[in-house]
Amino acid sequence: MKAFLCLFFCAGAGLVVDGQGLDTSPLKVKYYSGATNYAGGVDKSKVMDLFQDQQYEEALTYLSPVLRADSDNVPVLNYVGYAYYASDNEVAARVCYERMLKIDGNSVTALHYLVLLDEQNDAGTALEYAQRLIALQPRKAAWWRVAGEMWSRVQRPDSALIYLDRAYMLAPGDVKTVAAFGNALCEAREFDQADSIVDLAMEKDSLNVSLLKLRVRSGYLQKDYAAVLEPGERLLRMNEPSVNSLEWLALSYYNLKQYPDCIRICEGMLDMGLEIEAVYYYEARALAKLHNYDSSNALLRKALVKAKSPTMEWYYDGLGDNFESLRQYKMAIAHYDTAYYLYRDPLALYTCGRIAETELKNTGLARLYYRRYLAVAKPESPEEKKAYRYVRQKWGR
DSSP states (O other): OOTTTTOOOOTTSOEEETTTEEEOSSOSOSOOOGGGGGGGGSOHHHHHHHHHTTOHHHHHHHHHHHHHHOTTOHHHHHHHHHHHHHTTOHHHHHHHHHHHHHHOTTOHHHHHHHHHHHTTTOHHHHHHHHHHHHHHOTTOHHHHHHHHHHHHHTTOHHHHHHHHHHHHHHOTTOHHHHHHHHHHHHHTTOHHHHHHHHHHHHTTOTTOHHHHHHHHHHHHHTTOHHHHHHHHHHHHHTTOOOHHHHHHHHHHHHHTTOHHHHHHHHHHHHHTTOOOHHHHHHHHHHHHHTTOHHHHHHHHHHHHHHOOTTTHHHHHHHHHHHHHHTTOHHHHHHHHHHHHHHHOOHHHHHHHHHHHHHTSOOHHHHHHHHHHHHHHOOOOSHHHHHHHHHHHHHHOO
16 A cells, blocks of 8 residues: 555645655644634545545545535545555546546646656656646756656656766755665666765665665676675665676676576565576576585576576576586487477577587487587577588588
C-alpha cells in the first residue's frame, strides 16, 4: 500500500516532500478548532484519525455523501482522492484529482498526485504535469528532479541532465536529487562528475544505500573494479538485497582474480535468499578458477534448473569448460553438443571438433563436427574468422 506516502505531522504549517517542498497530502495537523475543523462541511479531525489508522474505506463511507451533494467541494475531493490513492484505487483517485485540476488549474495538490499516478505508466503525461509544477513553484527542486526523471523515461537524456542539474543546484544536499543526477551522469558516462557529487554527499551520510549503490555502479561501468569493493562491502554488511550492486561486487572480485572473495559475496547473496541463476553461475566460475570443478559443476546444475533462455547456454558452456579442464573430454563434448542443440551457436560445434581433434585424436569425430560447423558458421570476430579459415582449409574437402 501507499499508505502515508510522504506523510508526517507538522504542526501549524505545510508538510515537506523530500525536504524540498509542500507535501500536498491532506494530512497537515491532527487537531483543528472552530470553523477550520469543518472546512468543506466535514469533521477534519475525524478524517485525519481515520487516515492515521489507515481506515480508508471508513473514510470514504463518511466523505462520499458530502461529495455526492457537492462534486466541486475541493477539500473533500482532496480527502477522497487521497483515500483512494492510499488504498491503491488509482482510477478513482485520478477522477478526484482531475476534477480538482478542472476547478483550479493551479492546484499543486492535484498536479502532484497526477504526476505520482502517471510516472510509471505514462511518463509523457507525468512530465507535462511536472512542468506545470515547475512553472508554479520554480524554486522547488523536487519538481525539477521529477521532470528530469521523466525526461529520462521518454529517452531524452540531454533534457534529463539539464533538469536534474537544475534540481541539484537548488538542493545539493538532497539525497534523492543527488542519486537521480548521479545516475543520469553515469548514463551519459560523465563518471568524474557523478563520483564528485556522490562522494560529497557521502561525507555526510556514508551509509546511505542509494549513494552506495550509485558508487558501485559508477565504478563497475568504468571497469574500476577496485572502486567497487568498499561501497559494495558496506551494502553486504548492511544485508541490503541489492541484486545488481552485489552482482557487480562479485564480478569485480572475479575480474581482480580474487576468487575466494567472489565466492564469499555469492554465498552472502544466497544467505540473503537471492537464489538466482546468475549468483550460482558466478560462484561456479570462481570455483573453476580455483580448480574445484566438482563444486563448480554442482552449482552450474543448480543454475540450469533456474535458467531461462538464452542464458542457459552459458551453463552448458561452463560445464563443457570444466569437463575439458578435468580431461573428461567426452563429457565436455556432450555438454557443448547440447548447447548447440538448444541454441544453435556454431562455435559450440567448432569446440566439439577441436576437442575431438586435439584431445581425443579422433579424426572421424572431429571431421563430423567440423563439417557441421562449416555448414552453419557465420564468423564475425577476427578469432572466429581465423578458426573458420583453419577448419575450411584442413577439413573442408
